[in-house]
Amino acid sequence: MTTMVPIIDFDACSLARSKVASDRLPELARSLLKSLSVDGVVILKNHGIDEKEIRSAFDLSDEFFRSPADNKLLFEAKSEDNFKIGYAHSGTERYSRVKNFREAFRLRPGTHSTIDTVVPGFVKAQQLLFTSMGKLVQRLVRLLAIGLEIDENVFTDKFKKMGEEGNSSYMMHNWYTTEQSFDKSGEAIRLFGHFDNSALTLLVTSKHPGLQFRNREGEWSDVPPSGDNIIVLIGQIMEAWTEDKLKAPFHRVTFPERDQGTDNRMSCAFFAIPDNAHTICSIHGSEKYPPFKPDVFFVDKLNVLYK
Numbered sequence: 041m042t043t044m045v046p047i048i049d050f051d052a053c054s055l056a057r058s059k060v061a062s063d064r065l066p067e068l069a070r071s072l073l074k075s076l077s078v079d080g081v082v083i084l085k086n087h088g089i090d091e092k093e094i095r096s097a098f099d100l101s102d103e104f105f106r107s108p109a110d111n112k113l114l115f116e117a118k119s120e121d122n123f124k125i126g127y128a129h130s131g132t133e134r135y136s137r138v139k140n141f142r143e144a145f146r147l148r149p150g151t152h153s154t155i156d157t158v159v160p161g162f163v164k165a166q167q168l169l170f171t172s173m174g175k176l177v178q179r180l181v182r183l184l185a186i187g188l189e190i191d192e193n194v195f196t197d198k199f200k201k202m203g204e205e206g207n208s209s210y211m212m213h214n215w216y217t218t219e220q221s222f223d224k225s226g227e228a229i230r231l232f233g234h235f236d237n238s239a240l241t242l243l244v245t246s247k248h249p250g251l252q253f254r255n256r257e258g259e260w261s262d263v264p265p266s267g268d269n270i271i272v273l274i275g276q277i278m279e280a281w282t283e284d285k286l287k288a289p290f291h292r293v294t295f296p297e298r299d300q301g302t303d304n305r306m307s308c309a310f311f312a313i314p315d316n317a318h319t320i321c322s323i324h325g326s327e328k329y330p331p332f333k334p335d336v337f338f339v340d341k342l343n344v345l346y347k
């Protein structure tokens with residue numbers, strides 16, 4: 041059975057608006073919360089990020105991934121960096137103990153200022169998209185708080201420094217090669233099943249199918265390629281923060297037969313993490329989730345994932 045992913049019309053909160061349409065917020069907040077409460081995944085349309093801005097960041101990261109290996113390795117992630125910011129070449133990362141055949145580039149504003157020497161225009165394009173994604177996160181978490189009927193600033197207050205020192209949120213470009221991994225049942229997989237350890241993940245993908253989440257019935261269900269929309273996933277930080285009212289979906293990327301042997305699949309994920317200085321307490325003081333530091337929580341989960 042395939043579950044349809046709920047589509048949310050974000051127009052009332054679109055970034056194309058200088059001010060949100062306040063009179064429409066309660067309805068949008070209710071609808072967003074209700075939809076995310078089902079399986080932890082929604083598709084946002086009319087989000088207001090310019091399609092050209094997304095295309096430009098995608099095209100320039102594609103150009104980077106197609107550049108000579110020696111150039112890419114100049115930006116390789118340092119092994120001592122807990123967040124793995126920088127370039128990772130294919131097969132170096134093991135997810136759930138199995139090799140992933142994808143190249144990846146994790147970045148934050150200011151982390152790779154010399155990359156324009158390899159791909160002119162890269163820095164500005166990524167900075168622009170990062171900033172827009174950060175603004176969208178601010179609007180999304182405000183709506184979630186309204187929907188949860190708590191102080192609407194409870195979440196937004198914790199995301200004030202995205203893109204600055206003191207916040208660990210990052211953007212990750214993925215470039216899946218045409219090599220395959222296989223799961224235990226022999227199914228071709230591009231990325232093994234996992235939970236995201238962020239608060240929210242915002243995702244855009246190339247035209248390639250394959251993203252799936254496990255629905256309430258425990259069955260894999262397709263998420264269509266994003267097109268002009270943005271896919272939003274709940275992460276484990278938000279799950280703990282809301283005491284399981286919003287659950288992080290288990291998800292993976294398969295390698296459908298019709299897509300095999302063709303070109304590379306690309307995606308860009310924005311992992312929103314609250315500012316490092318805060319201690320996150322569950323909204324009603326749950327004992328299941330004791331207070332935690334978001335950056336420490338994130339890295340602990342990342343280490344489990346890549347063990």
Ligand SMILES: [Fe+2]
Pocket residue numbers: 234235236291
């Ligand atoms: Fe993920």
